[in-house]
Amino acid sequence: MIAQRDQLNAVGGHADERSVAGTDQRSIPEATVARLAIYLRALVGMGKVGVATVSSGSLATAAGVNSAKLRKDLSYLGSYGIRGVGYDVSLLTDQIHKTLGLHQNRAVALIGLGHLGRALAGYAGFASRGFRISAIVDADPAIVGTRVRGLPVQHVDDLDAIVRTENIAIAVLTVPAGVAQEVCDRLVVAGVTSILNFAPTVLAVPAHVDVRKVDLAAELQILSFHDNRKSARADCEPARSGSSTMAVGP
Structure with missing residues (x-):
């Protein structure tokens, strides 16, 4: 070799x-x-x-x-x-x-522990692809202080300290659209420059911050378009195959 x-x-x-x-x-x-x-x-x-x-x-x-x-x-x-x-x-x-x-095994902060957030927190594929969830953050007092996958859920008000202590490279947002921009602004102030956004909204960020948006509903809508087009095409095919050309005499 x-x-x-x-x-x-x-x-x-x-x-x-x-x-x-x-x-x-x-x-x-x-x-x-x-x-x-x-x-x-x-x-x-x-x-x-x-x-x-x-x-x-x-x-x-x-x-x-x-x-x-x-x-x-x-x-x-x-x-x-x-x-x-x-x-x-x-x-x-x-x-x-x-x-x-x-190769750097980048530290990731997961912000928002709803259904999607919990699913991502439990996804084992991150570790095998060079990422580790180092912090889980939420604002719900009923959730803060509990543990998920061995990590304590920390309060969003502590973002500055969390980013600094855990050396966070990337933040994953799974928060409601109404608070996404506010949380994004806090992350930027804390020094995070890479954000994966699952919230159904467009984030405004400075030029030095990279944002990747994942809109699951939009992806389903695109698939719906293609499925609808295939259905329309299939509906037309029987009519075409059944049509015939008739010779018209003088």
């Missing part, structure tokens, strides 16, 4: 000499970053079953993209592929891990 990795790094035209640290992450398009997370999930799965190398076609299929797009995305990192051999799964996994900053 070591010899293969040396070969992967040495082949001209297929390997980028830039190290991870030398990669200008600011030049990577947002859409590519989103697909890198999908590639990583596929690669991790392959690694678990002992796959050592993977072709661009196989990885693209596993990720649901075409091969050309995958190769273009990986070129932003420095492609490690060899024609006729493919990509070293372990090496590429490590590359994407570092590019996405997942």
Whole structure:
């Protein structure tokens, strides 16, 4: 495997000499970053079953993209592929891990312990993907002080101290829309610069703060549109198949 990795790094035209640290992450398009997370999930799965190398076609299929797009995305990192051999799964996994900053085991604060918040608090997949929920926060006196997954539920009024003490890198908001902006403002003041927002509202933040919005209802509405379109198409097909052309005489 070591010899293969040396070969992967040495082949001209297929390997980028830039190290991870030398990669200008600011030049990577947002859409590519989103697909890198999908590639990583596929690669991790392959690694678990002992796959050592993977072709661009196989990885693209596993990720649901075409091969050309995958190769273009990986070129932003420095492609490690060899024609006729493919990509070293372990090496590429490590590359994407570092590019996405997942080697740092980032601390996450979960704000809001409703049904969705509790579900996220219990999700075991965060730890395996480079994140750990280090703080759970709510405003309900009946909840504050209880423990969830071994963590004490802390009060939202203590956000400044929580962010500082736990070295919070990312906050996940699962609060009602009516209080989301207020909580967001507190997080920004506390120094949080990355927020995953599940609240059904658009947050106003300074330019240095990154917000990703997850709107489950909107996603369902999009699926409803596609389902409605497929239904309309299916309704038209019998009429088309049953139609016939009649010759009209003079």
